[in-house]
Amino acid sequence: MLQDILTPGFSTPVLRQSTKESVGPTGAGARAATAAGFSRDARGGGASIVLDGVSKTFPARGQDAAVEALKSISLSVPAGEIYGIIGRSGAGKSTLIRTINGLEPPTEGRVIVDGVTISQLDERALRAERRKIGMIFQHFNLLSSRTAFANVALPLELIGVPAAAIRQKVLGLLELVGLSDKKDRYPVELSGGQKQRVGIARALATDPKVLLSDEATSALDPETTRSILALLARVNAELGVTIALITHEMGVIKEICHRVGVIEAGSIIEEGPVHEVFAHPRTATAKSFIGSLPGREVPAALAGRLREDPAGASQTVLRLTLIGAAANEPVVTRLGRELGIDVVLLGGQIDSIGSHPFALLYIGVPTHVWRDGRVTAALAAENLTVEVVGHVV
Known part of the structure; x- marks a missing residue:
């Protein structure tokens, strides 16, 4: 946890000694860090x-x-x-x-x-x-003439933070983003992901x-x-x-x-x-x-056979989107049992969005049952979204 490596006087992580005591400014150093705008509440939170x-x-x-x-x-x-x-x-x-x-x-x-x-x-x-307000950029915007450490330190230098406090702050930030061992590397020596981690550390520098x-x-x-x-x-x-x-x-x-x-x-x-x-x-x-998300596309075996006109079709393909508790419900089984029809599971994806379970299912139902409205009526009772993808002869 980040708060486990926070030192009083700083709001971002700093390195700990092996004794688990914080390495941080004390006395005049702590007062200087506080005067420079570092919150004493390590978890001061965000702003609306x-x-x-x-x-x-x-x-x-x-x-x-x-x-x-x-x-x-x-x-x-x-x-x-x-x-x-x-x-x-x-x-x-x-x-x-x-x-x-x-x-x-x-x-x-x-x-x-x-x-x-x-x-x-x-x-x-x-x-x-x-x-x-910190800013993270698409193309990193790092100064090529400065090391990772110096890039992160720059915002603090510009507002006059003492050198000792800068060092403590920057070392903690580099630890946070997983680049403690890259502090002396220049941008040309870093991968794209490492450059962006430096950018994130720099964005956090002013608390x-x-x-x-x-x-x-x-x-x-x-x-x-x-x-x-x-x-x-x-x-x-x-x-x-x-x-x-x-x-x-x-x-x-x-x-x-x-x-x-x-x-x-x-x-x-x-x-x-x-x-x-x-x-x-x-x-x-x-x-x-x-x-456009992976897994949302129609199964490849079906894509070339689908058509918009249901005339003469034997099967109608539906896309069901289920979120939350509905994603764990036996919707397909229940639909087949209620209507007395065979419901074919053609493809799908089970995932989560945050803490919410998420399911995307492609099913096939007899076209004549879909046309008489029974499928639509049965699914209306479920907590899901239904889309007609097409029809198969």
């Missing part, structure tokens, strides 16, 4: 984020027309939550996340972080508030209450992506830091987010707990993202 009617328009330039990047977006992220924003390229997600730390001031509306209206601060006050993640895993391979997401989930769970991330990958949302907002053309078109959006997507965009 509120966007209230936020719009952003980029003015016309030359022959290019003005661009309305964000349109009256209102959302609320409670402290300690992992909130995901998913959208395609150009949907406005990068602009949205940059409004949270004040890099893009909104044209209209308010951005409130930890009770402070970020969008109304002057430059000096905004710089101070940004210490509460933030919020972490913003801008496509932080999109440049990484799947295995490295999973390890980075696991690290972010651990930071959230054990330090309580609020995380807002943007991505175009629904797998990232599924892996660690508590809630998700779907953005399209500058507007949030769908929002809710991740397991609910997966089970009952309302918009075509959400359905498209969910449909």
Whole structure:
């Protein structure tokens, strides 16, 4: 547990001696660390984020027309939550996340972080508030001339933290992200995943209450992506830091987010707990993202035989999505028994979304029974989503 290696005077992990006593600043060192802005509460937690009617328009330039990047977006992220924003390229997600730390001031509306209206601060006050907000970038943004240690130390140097306190803080952060043995390596000597771990450590250096993640895993391979997401989930769970991330990958949302907002053309078109959006997507965009996940595709043996017209078909193929307790119910067996028909299990996937069991099943039912409405009526009593995939002659 992260809190087991926290030292009073710091809010991020530091190394322990073999005697299990903390190696940390005492006396003047502790006072200096506290004065530098390090919380004495090791689990100080995260901050809430509120966007209230936020719009952003980029003015016309030359022959290019003005661009309305964000349109009256209102959302609320409670402290300690992992909130995901998913959208395609150009949907406005990068602009949205940059409004949270004040890099893009909104044209209209308010951005409130930890009770402070970020969008109304002057430059000096905004710089101070940004210490509460860490940022993780897609392409790492590490300085090639600095070692891993020096990259993590940079934000602390810029705000005048004493060298001894910096060393203690940075060593703890590098231990947290699993890079204690790479502290003297330069970015060119690190893998993509290691670079991103340095980026996460740097983002945590100023003791933030919020972490913003801008496509932080999109440049990484799947295995490295999973390890980075696991690290972010651990930071959230054990330090309580609020995380807002943007991505175009629904797998990232599924892996660690508590809630998700779907953005399209500058507007949030769908929002809710991740397991609910997966089970009952309302918009075509959400359905498209969910449909792109591995295991969602129609079984290969069926794909070439399916057709839209049920005329003359012997079997209708349905996709059932079950979430929560319903995923553990014998739905297929019960359907066959109730209607006195053979229900064929054609494929599927059993998984989980957070703490919620999740099942995706492809079944085949006699087309004449489907057409007379008995299958639809029987499944209506179950807590699931039913989609007609097609028909087989």
